[in-house]
Structures are given as C-alpha cells and as structure tokens.
Amino acid sequence: MKNETIILGHGSGGKLSHDLIDKYFLPHLKNSILENLDDSAVFDLNDSLLAFTTDSYVVEPIFFPGGDIGKLAVCGTVNDLCMSGAEPLYLSCGFIIEEGFSFDDLEKIVISIKQSADESNVKVIAGDTKVVAKRSADKLFINTSGIGFLRKDYKISGSSAVVGDKVILSGYIGDHGIAVMSERHGLSFETKIKSDCAPLNNIVRNILNEGLGVHVLRDPTRGGLAAVLNEIARQSCVTVYINEDKIPVREEVMGACEIMGLDPLYIANEGKFVAFAAPEDADKTLEIIRSCKYGESAQIIGEVKEKSKGKVILKTSIGGERIVDMPSGLLLPRIC
Amino acid sequence: MKYIDEFRSKEASLQIASEIGKRAGGRKITLMEVCGTHTMAIYRYGIKKMLPENVRLLSGPGCPVCVTEDSYIDRAIELSCKKDVIITTFGDMMRVPGSESSLEKQKANGGDIRVVYSVLDALKVAVENPKEKVIFLGVGFETTVPTIASVILKAENENIKNFYVMSANKLIPPAMEAIVSGDKVYIDGFICPAHVSAIIGSLPYGFLSVKYNTPCVIGGFEPTDILQSIYLLVKQITENRSEVEIQYTRAVKVEGNKKAQSVIYDVFEKDDAEWRGIGVIKESGLKIKDKFKEFDAEFLFPFKYKPVKKNKECICGNILQGINTPDECKLFRNVCTPEEPVGPCMVSSEGTCAAYYKYT
Structure with missing residues (x-):
C-alpha cells in the first residue's frame, strides 16, 4: 500500500525519513x-x-x-x-x-x-x-x-569508516527515549530514568586534540543506535559487527522496553555518540572518552569487518547472530 | 533482572543447542512455534542459526493482528470516519493495511485514533470524552481477552455508556487443530504459547497429543526457555512419545488461571471465526454475549458486507500456517516492506514477515 500523504513515521529518523529526503528534498535541492x-x-x-x-x-x-x-x-x-x-x-x-x-x-x-x-x-x-x-x-x-x-587536519564523516575500525559507544543507550515516553500521557508506568540530554563537544575536542585516528563520529538520536550504525555502514559500504553483551543498557530501560515490546537499539538518545576509531588508537580513544563527563560508561561494542553494501550484524547475548535493520516508522507498543 | 538473566545465559544456551543436535541425530524434525512472541524471540536472539540444519522451525498462526480477517480493518477504518467516534487500539493495528487505507493514514487525515497501552486506558478515554463513542479494537487471544472482559464488566458496573468493543478475539487450540488436521504441512511438534497457556493451562492441548500424536511443549519466551522447549520436543519425538509438557513452569499450571478463564466466559461466548488465510474455524472466536450487547460495537454500528480488495500475490495466509516462508513470497522485500506493507504479517510487531525482514 503506497503512502500518499505524510505520516508521523516520516519524521521518525528511519527508512521513511530517508525516503522523504531521497524522493522529495535531494532531487530539487541537491x-x-x-x-x-x-x-x-x-x-x-x-x-x-x-x-x-x-x-x-x-x-x-x-x-x-x-x-x-x-x-x-x-x-x-x-x-x-x-x-x-x-x-x-x-x-x-x-x-x-x-x-x-x-x-x-x-x-x-x-x-x-x-x-x-x-x-x-x-x-x-x-x-x-x-x-x-x-x-x-x-x-x-x-x-x-x-x-x-x-580543523583542517581532520576528515570526520559517515563515509569514512574502514575495515578494521573499532566501534566505540559513549555510554548507556535508550535513556532519553524511555524518559520521554514514560512522561507522555497514556503510559501508565513510572521509571526513574532521566534523559541523557547533554553537550558532547568537550569529549570530542579532547579526542581530536590528541590527534587520534577517529574516522566517524555520530550521535544516535531518533532511530537510535540501529539507525546510525546502518547509516554509517551504508555511507561507508562496510559491514559493522556489534556484540549485544557489550552494549550498555540500564536495567530500567531494558525493563521498560520489554513491557512495551521495544528494542533499546532503536530508542532515541540525546547525549551519546559512536566513534569509529582505527584499531591502534581505539583503546586510547576509549580512555579519553571515559575520562570525560558524559563518557564514563563508554565501551568498545564492535568493529568493521568487511566491505559490503552496508550491513549491521549483531552477535546476540546467547551466541546467536542476526541483522540489525534500519528502523521503519514510529515505535509502537505491542499487543501482548 | 538477575532472575531473567539466568534465562539468557550464553553458556546454557550453547550447551542446550549442542544437546539438541546430539539428540536429533540426523533426523529431519519440523517444529512450529505457534506464538508471535516466540517467533520474534527466535529471530531476535538468532536461535535458528544455533540449531542443526535438520531441526527446522516454522512460524504459526499466533500473531493476533496477522490472523485478523481483512474485512475487520476495513470496518475499523469505516468507524474512524464517523464524527462522534474515537477509535482506541493497541499500536500493532495502526499500520495494518485495509483495502484502501490504514488506521495510521486515517489518523494522518484527521481521524481520532488513539494508541493505548491497556484496555483500561481505552475506558479512561471514554470517561474523559462522555459525548464521544469510544471503540476499543479487541484483537487478541486468550491472553488479552480476560482484561477486555473485565473492562467491559467494569464499564457495566460504573454505568459507562459510551464504551464499546469491536471483538475479533480468537482461541489458539482450534487453529492448531486446523493446521495439524490439514495436509498442507507436516508438523512434528508444537512449541505452545507461553502467555496464552498461563491463562488456559495445558489441558486444552491434550487432544493434539492424543488424537494427532503431535508432541506439545509449553515454552517461555526467554532464549533458554525456547531452546529447552525444542530439546524437550526433540526428546519426545526421538522417544516416540507424544505428550503435553510444560517447560514454562514458573508461569503455567496444568489447570491454568481459573479466574481469568471464568471472566472470559462471563462476557464472551464461543463462535465460529474467520482467520486470515485459513478461513472459518469452528468455535475458534469469542463474541460478546447478548447480555453485554450494549458494549458491542458491531451491535451499535451494523456493517454491510463489502468485498475486500487485496493483492492476490500476497501469501500471508500460507505463511501463517507454515506452508511457505516469507522469502518464498514474490512480494517480500520488493513490493511488500514495513513502510508499504501488503499484508499484516509485515507490520505487526509479532508478524513472521516483519521478523524475517528485520532480522535476516
């Protein structure tokens, strides 16, 4: 069934938002x-x-x-x-x-x-x-x-990820989305989760001042970690592997997601970022992020393993493997 | 959460997966997980890739949105066009395509359609909007129905006159019989639903093991629950047994939840029901009893039959019965995507096509 008018999903940061850009904005404004x-x-x-x-x-x-x-x-x-x-x-x-x-x-x-x-x-x-x-x-x-x-000596872009890069996540995911959803009218449970909304320029300045081999920086806002990793994978034509075990998610966020049938990988953040760093500089980059306010819980969550059309693969917590797809439409809670 | 973590243990999962391989030997075994939540968990944790190739999992008719007949969504859309009506629904229904529109699109065009998180929230909308008729789209299985029934009883007790339910509620065991009694697909064993079984217990599956010699295991939703359920089924099959076993003992009792069962039948009665793609199954639906007809949206707004327009190439019906897998559908990923779905299996959060699209 074709969409003939704009629906809320077009603003959700996932595939529909990208369609809007590709079909209506870029052809005229490129x-x-x-x-x-x-x-x-x-x-x-x-x-x-x-x-x-x-x-x-x-x-x-x-x-x-x-x-x-x-x-x-x-x-x-x-x-x-x-x-x-x-x-x-x-x-x-x-x-x-x-x-x-x-x-x-x-x-x-x-x-x-x-x-x-x-x-x-x-x-x-x-x-x-x-x-x-x-x-x-x-x-x-x-x-x-x-x-x-x-600075002229740096080229940071979503299209700069290369095979071998380590993927660093700056902290817990899903806090902002769950904090806002739990405040929203109609959701009859309360959490103590606060939005992670924070400026990240201090951390980024500290990384860049060290002259480290950081190729990509991106903040997983709407569409969550899943959306930004897919964007980067597609822009750079690589496959990104991530480990579920390594991704920091608070218990309360996980609990709220389970009640609503949502996946924390798709929940919005407002004070987190991912960095793709050259393997030899990854540990140092992680150390700097962890030493900064808003980066204390950073983790290396995965790596870029091969060239491809752009895919994200998750090693699940129990040892299985699956694709992490671009989000599509609004997040809607499930029936049972 | 520690309690749950034990059911997501990597060591235990890998060990059970290896035991499944040993127990099955080289024997080809086809199991069906009936429930959509199991389907999503299987894909989300990558369980299929942990199993030996000869142990195959098929998805069954256990996504309530997916099995809802096409005409229901058309009728809901028709109601959403009425001036004094507020439609309340769980989120899963919003994107399901009807003949010409979906509730999500009706909302974009100004229809008053609200996503609620519980049936009680729908009743609250009715109390807050006394001049409007508030209709809840009752789509679910034995798990959801007790809450719908109890909210109807609450509305009656509190004399709330503007709350209605449009019921497409269904029962799981008759659908399992329809699959196992047909000749389109052979199932060696069923992973029975977890939450449905918490309500109905294990007895209603007895006929499957006795009459059809099909082993059944009621399994929980965590990955080790699912793997252990598969192991128990493989064990029954290789030992030539067919019984109903409960793996999910922390939530399911043999007799189920008697109070919830009685609430269901206080308000609803069994009726023949149409299942998308499968057709009419005898006594597989729940309709609101005459005594409560003032809460029945179908009584308030009688519908005229209108033919449903659908894409003939959509094979959701076969997918719901395990006859085909999503990648065997010509429309899958090309024409039918989560953004522009042809059938409900692509949009429901528990739909097989959605799981396949998202995770493989």
Whole structure:
C-alpha cells in the first residue's frame, strides 16, 4: 500500500525519513555540500573550514526528567556540529509559540537554553519569535541552527569508516527515549530514568586534540543506535559487527522496553555518540572518552569487518547472530 | 533482572543447542512455534542459526493482528470516519493495511485514533470524552481477552455508556487443530504459547497429543526457555512419545488461571471465526454475549458486507500456517516492506514477515 500523504513515521529518523529526503528534498535541492548527508554541512569559506547545521525540536512533553525542550535545542545542535569534528561557536534560535503559552514556562526554557549554551561554550547570536493560533502548534516548537569551526587536519564523516575500525559507544543507550515516553500521557508506568540530554563537544575536542585516528563520529538520536550504525555502514559500504553483551543498557530501560515490546537499539538518545576509531588508537580513544563527563560508561561494542553494501550484524547475548535493520516508522507498543 | 538473566545465559544456551543436535541425530524434525512472541524471540536472539540444519522451525498462526480477517480493518477504518467516534487500539493495528487505507493514514487525515497501552486506558478515554463513542479494537487471544472482559464488566458496573468493543478475539487450540488436521504441512511438534497457556493451562492441548500424536511443549519466551522447549520436543519425538509438557513452569499450571478463564466466559461466548488465510474455524472466536450487547460495537454500528480488495500475490495466509516462508513470497522485500506493507504479517510487531525482514 503506497503512502500518499505524510505520516508521523516520516519524521521518525528511519527508512521513511530517508525516503522523504531521497524522493522529495535531494532531487530539487541537491548540491555538492548537501549530498554528503552528514550531521552538519561542511564548507570552505575564505580558506576557513566551517560546519553549519539546523534542527527543529517538537518534543512532547516540553519538560521531561533530565531536561526540557530548551536544553534539547542547544545540545542537539551543538552535538550535530561536533559530530562533524567541528568546534561549535554560535547558535540561532527560532521560537514558534502557541497562543496561551505561559510566560513562566517560556522563561524557564530560555534560562535552560542559557545554561546549556554556557556549558557548551556557545553563544546564541540571532533569534526569531512567531506566535500562532491555538492548535496551530503544540505549545512550543524551537528551531536552532549552529555554526562551528573545523580543523583542517581532520576528515570526520559517515563515509569514512574502514575495515578494521573499532566501534566505540559513549555510554548507556535508550535513556532519553524511555524518559520521554514514560512522561507522555497514556503510559501508565513510572521509571526513574532521566534523559541523557547533554553537550558532547568537550569529549570530542579532547579526542581530536590528541590527534587520534577517529574516522566517524555520530550521535544516535531518533532511530537510535540501529539507525546510525546502518547509516554509517551504508555511507561507508562496510559491514559493522556489534556484540549485544557489550552494549550498555540500564536495567530500567531494558525493563521498560520489554513491557512495551521495544528494542533499546532503536530508542532515541540525546547525549551519546559512536566513534569509529582505527584499531591502534581505539583503546586510547576509549580512555579519553571515559575520562570525560558524559563518557564514563563508554565501551568498545564492535568493529568493521568487511566491505559490503552496508550491513549491521549483531552477535546476540546467547551466541546467536542476526541483522540489525534500519528502523521503519514510529515505535509502537505491542499487543501482548 | 538477575532472575531473567539466568534465562539468557550464553553458556546454557550453547550447551542446550549442542544437546539438541546430539539428540536429533540426523533426523529431519519440523517444529512450529505457534506464538508471535516466540517467533520474534527466535529471530531476535538468532536461535535458528544455533540449531542443526535438520531441526527446522516454522512460524504459526499466533500473531493476533496477522490472523485478523481483512474485512475487520476495513470496518475499523469505516468507524474512524464517523464524527462522534474515537477509535482506541493497541499500536500493532495502526499500520495494518485495509483495502484502501490504514488506521495510521486515517489518523494522518484527521481521524481520532488513539494508541493505548491497556484496555483500561481505552475506558479512561471514554470517561474523559462522555459525548464521544469510544471503540476499543479487541484483537487478541486468550491472553488479552480476560482484561477486555473485565473492562467491559467494569464499564457495566460504573454505568459507562459510551464504551464499546469491536471483538475479533480468537482461541489458539482450534487453529492448531486446523493446521495439524490439514495436509498442507507436516508438523512434528508444537512449541505452545507461553502467555496464552498461563491463562488456559495445558489441558486444552491434550487432544493434539492424543488424537494427532503431535508432541506439545509449553515454552517461555526467554532464549533458554525456547531452546529447552525444542530439546524437550526433540526428546519426545526421538522417544516416540507424544505428550503435553510444560517447560514454562514458573508461569503455567496444568489447570491454568481459573479466574481469568471464568471472566472470559462471563462476557464472551464461543463462535465460529474467520482467520486470515485459513478461513472459518469452528468455535475458534469469542463474541460478546447478548447480555453485554450494549458494549458491542458491531451491535451499535451494523456493517454491510463489502468485498475486500487485496493483492492476490500476497501469501500471508500460507505463511501463517507454515506452508511457505516469507522469502518464498514474490512480494517480500520488493513490493511488500514495513513502510508499504501488503499484508499484516509485515507490520505487526509479532508478524513472521516483519521478523524475517528485520532480522535476516
């Protein structure tokens, strides 16, 4: 059955989102920078290498355990910049506000933006506000764009993974998705899980300053670890092997996933990243990540073993093997 | 969680897998896991690859969404177009293709369709929206039905007049008989469902071992549960026994959960039911008793028969019976994908085609 209109799944970061890009955006807007499809666009300007990115935040609820839409809007864009190897510098911030939204909540969110910007060492240097009629938006949407400075000696891209690379994951997966889902109306269980929402530029700076052989950096947001590993495998034309035993998942996240029939590999994160590092530099890279705030639980979870059309294979915890596919559509809880 | 970890032990799993190989010798053995949750666990943990080639697992008709007849989803879509109706459903039903649309697409076009996590949440929607008619899509097996029945009883007790159930609830043992009594596929033994059996116990499978000489083992959902169930079946087969054994003893008793059984039959009664791809199976469905017809969506909104449009090349029906595997379907991966599904087996979280697509 063909999709004739946009459905929610088109925004989920999985196959439908990629279809939308391939069929509707790229054919009209394609150029040598956009076609790289990395987290940030990288371009040369007067002999300086710059990274530029944009993202919109529509999370519901806007306040959730461990963060809010403001913190998310800063960290998300900062992380998109540093996943290209850039040092984030400046952000713009656009607000679309539904009429009736409270001043108190708006101020809380603006303060949260300020705190996150300070922590990430970036400045908000441009902004815009639009107010729309009741039900034309849901409370508050935020768009942030960001610009960063790139070192010339590094080429970090989803297409740079090579056979032999070790895959490093910076910590526990699934915290953000489960924290938000458990807050959402209608889910009748509570967890103590907090969103992992955090800026990652400090960790990335420390890795790059050491001059280590890191080829790919990417943050597994929508679509989770499964989506980013598949993207990288396809962009680099390699098969990525990962070990289920090595992937850090909190017991509470695992429990919530089991209740809902979800797989933590597909749950969103907002403060984690994967790094593909040359085998001789993998241990050192892991050590640096672990020594930084937000990277204490990092693990080497797998490696790139061969050239292919792009596949991700999981060694299961009991010694079996299976494919990890790109997510498709929205995550929907099961019947029984 | 430590308790569960023991059932996911790598050492134990590898050891049981090796014992299965030794016990089976070179004998060709075909087993069917009836339940969709077993199917997903088998693929998710890569269990097929741990078994010797001569021990084959086929997936059966145990995904409630997959066996729901095509016309049901068309009727649900028709209801979702009515002005004063809110459809409540478990997430699995959202993407199932009807003749021309799906609930997910109806929602995108403005239909008030809400995913709920329990039947009680659907009742809550009814209480919060007294002017709307709130219809719950009751699609499930013996596991889900007791909660649906108890919520109908609660609605009656609390005099909630705007809550309705559209029932396509079904019973598992009659479907297993339909498979084993046919001549399309030969099954050496059944891995019987875990949660269904927690409700009905082991006795309702007795006829399969006695009348059809088909061994049955009720197995849990963890990987070592599944491997041990396969081992017990292989042992029965190689010893020429056919019995109903319970591997999942931590949840299943011989007599089942009597209270849940009685709640089911307080509200529902057995009726012939149509299973997608299999056809009508006698006394395999549960319809709402006349006494509770004010909660029956089909009573509130009588439907006229409309022919269902479907792709003739879709072989979901055969896949549900273990006659074919998904890769034998011409549409699989080419025309039929999770994004543009032709049959429900591709979209349900427990569907065989979905498992095959996602994990192989």
